[in-house]
């Protein structure tokens with residue numbers, strides 16, 4: 001589940017290598033993965049990237065000549081790999097770029113559903129593609145967060161994950177952030193006291209920075225997450241077991257002691273409500 005810390009760690013790792021050599025061969029790409037056909041992928045061949053940028057959970061690879069931008073969104077199951085020359089890659093990746101000299105950038109996606117996407121765009125079209133995104137989560141700050149929370153009263157877990165409101169947070173980091181801020185995932189954004197807004201802003205920065213630092217060192221999920229996917233394990237603050245609740249299409253992890261004053265949250269899974 002790559003979110004801001006994972007994608008930013010990738011950005012930093014790929015920034016140097018992708019500009020070392022021009023693209024020799026762009027593609028093949030899975031038909032469901034490549035979201036654009038004009039300009040064609042072959043337009044990348046012979047061009048060099050100027051590095052890697054990130055916006056929310058997406059990576060952008062602009063060409064040095066300023067004419068094209070390759071945009072990558074991994075969604076839930078997509079993974080990027082950079083293979084040095086001679087490195088053995090997957091047989092049929094969802095997308096592949098080969099650089100002169102033999103290094104490759106490959107996108108793979110587990111499972112049969114292909115949801116990850118690759119777009120080849122002009123810089124103007126890339127701006128349009130990203131225009132709906134809210135401000136970056138890391139470094140957002142109390143004032144900007146207060147405005148977002150007040151603009152629409154919604155459950156915190158759902159609001160934090162809404163890329164139009166704040167860009168970069170998904171369900172794993174929403175769990176970590178809300179636990180750090182000692183706030184219920186179901187609390188309404190409009191109900192927060194100013195002190196709680198400050199705490200949430202601080203938690204967003206603290207948790208995303210912690211995640212980024214660990215990911216840069218190559219840490220795996222088990223070590224990076226302290227609440228997410230930790231059902232029944234002791235809370236790192238109070239020692240009580242972490243609980244889990246279904247919410248919409250997501251599974252939310254939280255500590256009843258630290259976040260909901262001991263209250264156990266009831267499932268709000270859509271499929272169950274509709275029954």
Ligand SMILES: [Zn+2]
Nearest residue numbers: 235238255258
């Ligand atoms: Zn706790």
